[in-house]
Amino acid sequence: MVQTPVSPEKKAKKPSKLEGIKERSNFLREPLATELAQDTTHFSEEAIQILKFHGSYQQDNRDNRVKGQEKDYGMMLRTRSPGGFVPSQLYLTLDRLSEEYGNHTLRITTRQGMQLHGILKKNLQETISALIKNMGSTLGACGDLNRNVMAPPAPYKDKPEYQYAWEYAEKIADLLTPQTGAYYEIWLDGEKAISGSEAPEVKAARQRNDNGTIFQDSVEPIYGTHYMPRKFKISVTVPGDNSIDVYTHDISLVVITDESGELEGFNVLAGGGLGRTHNKEETFARMSDEIGFVAKDDIYDLVKAIVATQRDYGDRVSRRHARMKYLINDWGVKKFKAQVEEYFGKKIAKYRKLPQWQYKDFLGWHEQGDGKLFFGISVENGRIKDEGKFQLKTALKEIVSQFEIPMRLTANHNVILYEIDPANKEAIENILVERGIETNPDAIDTLTRYSMACPAMPTCGLAITESERALPKISDRIRQLLITLGMPDEYFVIRMTGCPNGCARPYMAELGFVGSAPGKYQIWLGGTPDQTELAQPYEQKMPIDELESFFEPIFVYFKRDRKAKESFGVFCNRVGFDAIRKFSADYKLGSYMEETTPKRKFRKNQKRVSVPDELFPRLKEAAQTEGRPMNQIIAEALNDYFTKKTEA
Incomplete structure (x- = not known):
């Protein structure tokens, strides 16, 4: 097996425990494959770490913990959905699996993926197999490698920059997808799923050895035996559209087009990341830095150069210090850029001026630009569920089933339905209204x-x-x-x-x-x-x-x-x-x-008075409508009550 290089300054220290687990895994196979076949409720610690690369975390329901009893184990599955794309066939499969094996809900992630919760170990293979066979994948959704590649969810067909963002989010996700056969061996018994063919230029770029960016005889030409030091995150967006939190990724690419809408290249930012640890001042949130501009024909080589820099020089000793943001912070942008250029084989051009960033959520009805419509639905905290009169899960299933339309998930964990024929607008609205879903985004509390x-x-x-x-x-x-x-x-x-x-x-x-x-x-x-x-x-x-x-x-x-x-x-x-x-x-x-x-x-130190849960929404609505505090409405109601009681 080909070993991933370790930077000179890290050789003197012992790598973290997880580096050994990755090395012993035979490219993400063991001990996961062996333990999956065992009649147990959960995996060992080593298998859990390898399971992450396959897109799943082992969890337990902490509400059900009882001292002296085994934990209520369940797996969380996360989809690989570049640009938040979820075709209708995949969504209906996710909905079905959440009912058959999960906790009856779906969860949209803040990286535009979908999560299933509560999958039992015994049902894990069947669940992942069903996703793969229905245009889905979980490969690389977790673990020490490139995670889901983000892009603005708006399906503008008359704005070429948005189409380029989708295209390159998909292609870069393909470029950095693990090449090991372990995924299909374990979940499909070695049968590779039928999927869209990989672009020839992506395949060629993965094999191209630019100044040591790949391992030529390795199963994993880009990642090597040890994969990345920690998770790695990428986004692709368009000038001015900050619907994907552009400064928070390891790499952010900004589409640059000419006056006729033809792609010229990409502005590149690097070094963002938000994870930290309380009371550990060496960990911190960090915004990315401007690196420069790269022509479209060079973008895959540039991405590989940045990945190789983090792969070879990122911290494999302390996982708290292993994200690329710490490498850039320790080195400085100048040194980091110089190392990237060494792998890249050429100088990176000057960063191009951009308009101001604006957050956009794309809720409500919009024109796609090709005669069709798209509709953004607010999903509070990303949880797709049926609860009381609010039946979002049922509504989405009905709409997707009836009209066979795809969706895009947003970085603010909302849903965008698109490719909607204008003739179906009223029917879709009626389904949502009947299921208690607000269709006017301006009616949603802005908080x-x-x-x-x-x-x-x-x-x-x-x-x-x-x-x-x-x-x-x-x-x-x-x-x-x-x-x-x-x-x-x-x-x-x-x-x-x-x-x-x-x-x-x-x-x-x-x-x-x-x-x-x-x-x-x-x-x-x-x-x-x-x-x-x-x-x-x-x-x-x-x-x-x-x-x-x-x-x-x-x-x-x-x-x-x-x-x-x-x-x-x-x-x-x-x-x-x-x-x-x-x-x-x-x-x-x-x-x-x-x-x-x-x-x-x-009166100082007033005692609080609570109201029944079923009355609170009505009280809140009345307070907002009348523009006065809820406690004032309650006080008047109590005063009327006592007045009537006294009169009686």
């Missing part, structure tokens, strides 16, 4: 529309506290606080994760919640609405029960001292954390309401 949360509890083993299950109520509480403070229409980007790994990219949010202890969150402030600035940690452990008292002075300060049209994140950056802390320290809770409603008497 919800622009928020994201990772799954966290109960399935993620890394979660410190809640995220997906907690954010809806937290957003409601923030909205009510804003209403109380006379800011009913204010909104900002909120992102929440249950741990510091940052899967929902909270470090680019205007307001980021990062789980730091059970029921407590690190608070990050200062990101921008278009995700162009890195937020900074403001508070280490905010108890979620103290949310209102914590944020009231901050929001009041924002309302009083903001500039015209200034967003919350930009405001926080401008005034600085010292000023925010001083204002908060001097602020008397409730003083804003005392000033604005002087006739109303407030």
